[in-house]
Amino acid sequence: MNRDASTNETPAFGIARSSRIASGFLAMTLVVSGLIGTPAYGEEDYPSDNPSNWASIEEPSESPTPEEQPTTLESATPEIVGTAKFGQTLTAHPGEWTSGTGFTYQWYRNATAISGATATTYKLTAADTGTAITVTVTGAKDGYTSISATSASTSKIATATLKTATPEISGTARFGQTLSVKPGTWTSNTKFGYQWYRNGKAISGAKSTKYKLTPADAGKQITVKVIGTKAGYTTASKSSAKTAKVATLSLKKGSPKVSGNAKVGKKLTVKRGTWTSGTSFKYQWYRDGKIISKATKASYTLKAADTGKRISVKVKGSKPGYTTASKSSAKTSKVAKGTLKSGKPSITGTVKVGKTVTAKTGTWSSGTKLTYQWYRSGKAISGAKSAKYKVKTADIGKRLTVKVTGTKAGYNKVARTSVGTIAKSMTTGQKNAVKSAKLYLKYSGWSKSMLVFALKEDGYTGAEAKFAVGYIAPNWNKEAVQAAKEELEWLPSSRSMLIENLRSLGFTAAQAKYGADHSGANWKRNASKYAKLLIADEPYSRKGLYDTLRIIGFTKSEAEYGLRTVGY
Known part of the structure; x- marks a missing residue:
């Protein structure tokens, strides 16, 4: 086999080996197929003698035995037993699980795990009130998958x-x-x-x-x-039950005493005596045991109504938390009349014939009623009982004085007399002016202003004329009556015309009205006379005569009366 010298690996070997294995299985399949009737391969169909072209044939290995899977526990929903109330103990009942299952517990408050609450029981605390409690039970057993189950929530935990x-x-x-x-x-x-x-x-x-x-x-x-x-x-x-009504304390009371002079006009004052500290006071004064209206202060000024009576005062004390108490003083002696404060009278003005002098009274007690009496050398002058006095001829050389007498209810009467003053006589001019004025008044009715004017026209000074008129001091109403009669003698006037004429002569409105109303005139008769005077001078129609009488001032009835008397 060729190996990669640098890596000492044989990556190609794996691929070739796999190919050979696959080819071998295919060959075996074909061989087996031939044995059961499939045509035999030709010579060219046999595998090459070159071993490199041979596919490897390996015996199949045994399949591994699968591992056993854990079994699922049978579980149940836990139940909470107990009263959902603070202080009570709740118990978790896990229910029916696979036999031999072991349990662990976790209690929850509103779905939040309660620290340390991992037992089958849980005692409810203050923190649980108002919340709902659950418990989760977890089951475990060897060879089984652990499972957790949670109970239903309790009702909210009551206090x-x-x-x-x-x-x-x-x-x-x-x-x-x-x-x-x-x-x-x-x-x-x-x-x-x-x-x-x-x-x-x-x-x-x-x-x-x-x-x-x-x-x-x-x-x-x-x-x-x-x-x-x-x-x-x-x-x-x-x-709690109610107490009895809260009681007040008793005030310590003093003994009131009245001080002052029991005399009208004087002030009486009460001395309360010693009472509980902080006491507030009210007062009521009595006259012979009867309440005196509005006399509710610590002092009282005696009045005329108190004369001859005995005065007392009741003091009423009050203080929060104390029973109100009152105590009355003893009565005073009978109240005597008061003494008026009086002034010293004097005479002001020139004490001379024709002049008017005045009594100056001085200062008297408020409310005092004063009366006057003038004296001529110690003898009372008849009718001279006012504050003013006009000096007369009879007073010349005499000493004039005035006595002022003061009276007030509840007080003794007091009389004081002024210092005397000698009256002096008139000047020659004043004497003559008086004589002239009297002559004028003797023959005619004069107003004050017209009389002064007439005297001045006669050459008297204004002062002499005024002195004479003031000295004589006529009754001007009577003078107005006299003047009215004189007016009516030459002209039968209406009332309104007569008043206007008197006003033009210097009489006041009141004097003129008085003169007209006391003249004795018959206004209808005057209307008749006036109508006759008018038609004697010239002819008038009925309407013209009526209108003229009305213009002159006659009333409707007076004018109509006048018309009838002349034939209209």
């Missing part, structure tokens, strides 16, 4: 029920005291929370085992709720 107890409150149900709660016997290692209640309403911030009663609790009933929690258990709560 356990806490053992509870009714809480008990200890302590005194009184403002300022502290209450405590004992939760009682619950499941071991339960954690507690607390909430205190006032008449069923949660008290803000009251969440500990103790609660100090506050003023807001007075008269209320207190309870406490205990809330228990533990991993794997349903949270539970229990409330």
Whole structure:
């Protein structure tokens, strides 16, 4: 055989050998075929003598014996037995498998393997609550293929029920005291929370085992709720029984006393005495045991209505968490009349005949009613009872004084007299102006402004004219009546025309109306007279005469009356 010197391999040998083997099998086939009646080969059909052309014939080797394959285990779906509740133990039942099968286990929580949970049993923990549990069983046996089977899921794992107890409150149900709660016997290692209640309403911030009663609790009933929690258990709560109504404390009361002068106008004040610190106070004053309206302060100013009465005051004290208490003072002596504060009167103005002087009163107690009386050398002047006084001729050389008397309900009357002043006489000009004014007034009715004007026209100064008019001080309403009558003597006017005429003579509107209304005029008769005067001068139609009377100021009825009297 030829070998490759460099590789020491004989790759061609393999191919040739295979060819020869194939040829040999073919030859054998042909030979066998000939033996069973196939025509024999010719000489040229025999193989060559050249061994290199011979095909190798090898005896067939024996076929290898196949290895035995593992058998599949018979399996079953595992079952979980037990209560799906925290704290309970679950057991895995693998079911019917091939006899002799060995098992291993793996428990799962929501399809996630639970570390260390590889036994046939599994005790449920807090972490399992709310989840579903499964178990996978793996079977193994020599000569068999291992198989795993998983159980159905359990229902969601339920929490356990806490053992509870009714809480008990200890302590005194009184403002300022502290209450405590004992939760009682619950499941071991339960954690507690607390909430205190006032008449069923949660008290803000009251969440500990103790609660100090506050003023807001007075008269209320207190309870406490205990809330228990533990991993794997349903949270539970229990409330205590109600306490009695929370009692208030008693205020320490003082003894009120009234200080001050029991006299109208004076202020009385209450001294409360010593009460519990922090007490708030209210007051009510009484007059002979009867409530004085709006007298609710710590002081009270005596009024006229208190005269002759006895005054007392009730002090009411209150403080959160304490029972309200009140205490009354003793009564005062009977309230005396007050003393008015009075001013010193004086006379202002020139004390001279014809001049008007005024009483200046000074300062008196608020609300004082003042009256006046003027005196001439110590003798009361009849009718001189106002704050102003016009000096008369009779006062010349006499000392004028004024007494001011003050009165006020509940106070003693007080009278004060001014210093006297000697009255002086008039000047010659004033005297003559007075005489002239009187002459004018004697013969005619004058308004104030027209009388002053007439005196000035006579040569008197404005001051002398005004002095004379002021000195005489006529009744201007009466003067208006006199002037109205004088007007009517020469012209039968209507009321409105007469008022206008009086106004043109210087009378005020009020004086003019007074004069017209008190003149005694008959306005219908005047309308008749005026109508006759008109038609005596010239002829008038009925309408023309009627319109003229209306323009003059006669009323409709007065004008119609006038028409009838002249034949219309």
